[in-house]
Amino acid sequence: MVKYTGWFMSQILVKDLSKTFSVAQRQPGLVGAIRGLFSRVYSEVHALNNVSFTIDPGELVGYIGPNGAGKSTTIKILAGILVPTSGECLINGRTPWRQRRDHVADIGVVFGQRSQLWWDLPVIESFELLRDIYRVPPQVYRESSAELIHMMDIESVLDTPVRMLSLGQRMRCDLVASLLHRPSILFLDEPTIGLDAVSKLAVREFVRQLNQQHGVTVILTTHDMDDIEALCRRIVVIGAGTILNDGDLAGLRRKINPERRLKVEFADNPVSISMLDSGQVLTEKTVRVVGHEGNTLHLAFDPGKITTTDLIHHISSRFAVKDLFVENPPIEELIAQLYGDTRVDKVSDV
């Protein structure tokens, strides 16, 4: 059993969660297929290995990892859809798979690749159906539906059958549908997948408002690093079924790759790489040249070894500089480095 002491502040508590699937191996060819009828070889796929974390009320957590890392498996266990092989999970004091009905009444779920709306019915009828399914009191329904419909700007499509909506419209409607019963936790599984830029921004803004103004706890899985950068203070990275990192973006940067980038545009004379490198301070160890185009040099440096001001001073005192730009390395690079050699390609996305 889980010890409650010290944990009771958490809204979501996950401890040593593991999920193993056994998959029937299929041998190639006709002979293999016939052999498979009589004896099957099963191999075990460990989708999750002793995953533990806690999430407090009102947090907005990005849950990221490559395909097959175990993101969706985790979400499905937390949503009460899958039963784990071992481990504990308490959400609002309930175990999702043991008290499924009470649990799901208090959560909202959006799977970006599927719709929870009834395909052949107008959107508003799906909403009303969900109102009845979740037994939302009429007054509460009137208020929350009006507010959500306004926030997502979907008044004009309410009478349209779901099958005729564009992906962006459908996702907006799906988000509204997941929140009509005012859940305290929202699980978003790739909510921006396939959306155009405008819809993505609308979804992000909506999630942010929901989290900040309504205090809804949000767990977001995505492959879109812009989603993460725009929304999440806390990022949990999973690879091959284990948690690789759990913390804020700055911490992730420090841990993986503390480098900063300096983009220098020189005034007129193209500066050769060797000229820059020959300086006393700018040795190979502290500053690297990672790119070079026209008059612009891309430098990478470790702010622990040379401060940004020192570096800028060194360069600008020797060369005529037109423009300077300091930035963090793209988050994709960080994540790719973190995944590193975790073998993820052999595990299917279950």
Added chain:
Amino acid sequence: MFNAYWSVISARYRTLLQYRAAAIAGFVTQLFWGAIKIMVMSAFFAVSTEPQPMKLVEVVSYIWLGQALLGMLPWSVDKELEAMITNGGISYELVRPLDLYSFWFCRTIALRTATTTLRSIPMLIFALLLLPLAGFDEWALAAPGGLVVTCVFLLSLVCALLLACSFTMIMHVILVWTISGDGLNRILPSFTMIFSGMVVPLPLFPDWTQGFLSLQPFRGLVDVPFRIYTGNIPALEAGPDILHQLIWSAVFIFLGRRLLASSMHRVVVQGG
């Protein structure tokens, strides 16, 4: 509580009512088959020298009722549910605060009644009213013999619906277990149709099969309500037959619930 399940039935019913082209096609097909069956039966009765357990007029009504109410029988599964089980949309079914078996039972009620509503009414009008007008009195559906018979028939028909839904639910659970239900769910309807009396009215089967036929569950789908309608089973003596329908419904519901509960522990929702 009840409201939630009622809304599911109603929403699904409205959706299924949209398939009007399929209903027209079904109506024409069933009309054709009804006519063929009646011709075969007429020929059989014309050459038969021994007294039969059913009169021809009863057999004709039995056949027309069968053609009208075919959609009510557990001959198919919910296509939407089948797609959800195959493509993983079942996830959303599991995040609803409803009892899954009852939730799907409501879907099943809508499935079994929506298509039937669309097809049975024109079929009944045709067989009950139009055929006699056209002069085919012998081939027409006879009106039920009085108010009592009608009431007992309707009661038995509701029980047949319950039985049909509880058996369709068994087929739905098989879908969950096997993901593609193509195997068992193609074989099962053949048995269901034969043993319900849909192919040949059960009383016309050989004597040595009658003991088995009267015990097996599927006679409650067709044979019981239709023989009550035609008067072959006297309405006031139909108690045991209706009880038979209810007992088998209870057995299928119990079985379906157990199987669904255990399948949920091994469900694997793939992808995404």
